[in-house]
Amino acid sequence: MGEQSVRVRRPGRQLVAASIGNAVEWYDWYAYTFLAVYFSTQIFPNTADPVQGLLNAFAVFAVGFFMRPVGGLLLGWVADRVGRRNALTLTILLMGGGSLLMAVLPTYAQVGALSPILLVVARLVQGLSIGGEFAASTTFLVESAPPGRRGLFSSFQYVSTTIGQLIASGLSAVLASTLAKPDMTAWGWRIPFVVGAVIALVGFWIRRTADETHPAQEQLAAGNRPPLFAALQRYPRQSLLIVGVTIAGTITYYTWTTYVPTYAQLNGGLDPATTLVVGTIALAVFAVLQPLGGMLSDRYGRKPLLLGFAGGFALLVIPLLAAMTSFTGMLLAQVAGMVLLTGYTSIAAALNAEIVPGEVRASGIGFPYSLTVALFGGTAPYLATLLKDLGHPEWFLYYVVLLSVLGFVVYLRLPETAHRPLD
Structure with a gap:
């Protein structure tokens, strides 16, 4: 049974559910790059050399980038086994959790080496989440589209990505221009991550009420649960x-x-x-x-x-x-x-x-796409x-x-x- 047999009753709400979550994911992802110049000296030792602290922050950013293929594989597999909606609620919770951890991250002066370790944990969680987000939201958007509108629905993947990037840039710029640099360095950089965690909760609520587009429960009942590497093996x-x-x-x-x-x-x-x-x-x-x-x-x-x-x-x-x-x-x-x-x-x-065929669509897209992005885009x-x-x-x-x-x-x-x- 294919996805076309699943009736989507509210395509507009489906579009909002996918878009708001994707915007939140990319808002949090880009907020890190815009704010690294402020929090890097708080998290890493040798703060007398801000350039070294910034390099350390971007090294951690790269670690998160290479978690994306893992997220695409694992969370894409979740979307193929238990449904797109369940995977989407999981990805936004992971991103919101990573953003909250960033917001309350203790400084190196407070907890020593635990501070950069927690930063790495936050970025690993967010990298995992954003890799899974593309896999799940791609399939969710396209499977939600009315006949003859798959391209239109598909386009909102990058509409929401760009909106998230613009909001992160805009909020960071407003804070940087209104707060004194010592205040921005001490605590102001935390505000965008608090905002990201709150918006993630809103996105979670909207996604929980969306229509499922993949008949996962029928596949489970029939014993047709794709293994982790099914897409690579079969296709x-x-x-x-x-x-x-x-x-x-x-x-x-x-x-x-x-x-x-x-x-x-x-x-x-x-x-x-x-x-x-x-x-x-x-x-x-x-x-x-x-x-x-x-x-x-x-x-x-x-x-x-x-x-x-x-x-x-x-x-x-x-x-x-x-x-x-x-x-x-x-x-x-x-x-x-x-x-x-x-x-x-x-x-x-x-x-x-x-x-990619519907039975392994999410994982079949998520892993090769995220791996290619990490190798060539990142x-x-x-x-x-x-x-x-x-x-x-x-x-x-x-x-x-x-x-x-x-x-x-x-x-x-x-x-x-x-x-x-x-x-």
């Missing part, structure tokens, strides 16, 4: 295909949303304030574009958008980055990149769900900075072009899945 080709369709998307996404401000500062001579304003405007435009991309894919298919995305980046990433030497140049270039990127992000959830800013330091910043651009070309070839060979029945 290795589909698992490899998830990797193939994700590589170009994740390298360009993390380059364009995370590294571009740094690139404009290092290579274009722009100041941090300018790049922050431009980045915020571009993210807002990006969020608005997602539903449009999803609707276009429902009407004309997934492949035209995917080919336009990968081909566009392969041809334009170098000239677009070269244009980032002024406010106007950076704004136009970053928005143009966001338009191209929408060809992937707006339909990634739908495409993944249409590739390392993008570090690799770009390293190559710049070695005197070869252009090598990173060639790397992005190469992976975009690889993505174009994969998309060219993909069968069109937009108008097929799910499962």
Whole structure:
């Protein structure tokens, strides 16, 4: 029995349930990066060297990043065995718990080495949660969609991700501008994590009342419970295909949303304030574009958008980055990149769900997707900075072009899945 046999009575509420949780997940994830400069000197020893403390904080951030494949596998497996809704309530509780732990984290001066240990625990929990979130919410969103609307529903995966990022950035900026730096360092950095924990409780309540989209109980009754590695064992080709369709998307996404401000500062001579304003405007435009991309894919298919995305980046990433030497140049270039990127992000959830069969859909998406993001997306800013330091910043651009070309070839060979029945 496939997911199409499950009747979703309130698709609008389903959309809210998935989106609010995903926004909370990414709000907490990004709040860490924005606030690390303040709490790092409180958590790590040798606070006389703030740079070392910040490096330690980002090392812990990387540890959380590589927990995402584990979360995608384990919590995706939970979603396949006991239902998407149960997995989604678990992921938001984990993220809220990690955020609460961050909010009450004792300092190194108070508890010594236990402080950084607890920070690592919080990030491991949040990394596990965010890996499972993509697996469960992707399947939940797409399986909740009315006929002919899978692309539209899929697009809210990145709408909510971007909203979470903007809220984290906005709240952090407001606190930093209204509180004195000593107050921000002493206690102000805790406020966004308190807010994240509270919003997680709201998201938990909304998700508990959502409709289940996967007939897990019927599968359990029939003794058809997929083992942990069922997706990899039964569908290795589909698992490899998830990797193939994700590589170009994740390298360009993390380059364009995370590294571009740094690139404009290092290579274009722009100041941090300018790049922050431009980045915020571009993210807002990006969020608005997602539903449009999803609707276009429902009407004309997934492949035209995917080919336009990968081909566009392969041809334009170098000239677009070269244009980032002024406010106007950076704004136009970053928005143009966001338009191209929408060809992937707006339909990634739908495409993944249409590739993997329903019986193992969540785990079949979660593990290969999260592993690919960790290997290619999570390392993008570090690799770009390293190559710049070695005197070869252009090598990173060639790397992005190469992976975009690889993505174009994969998309060219993909069968069109937009108008097929799910499962």
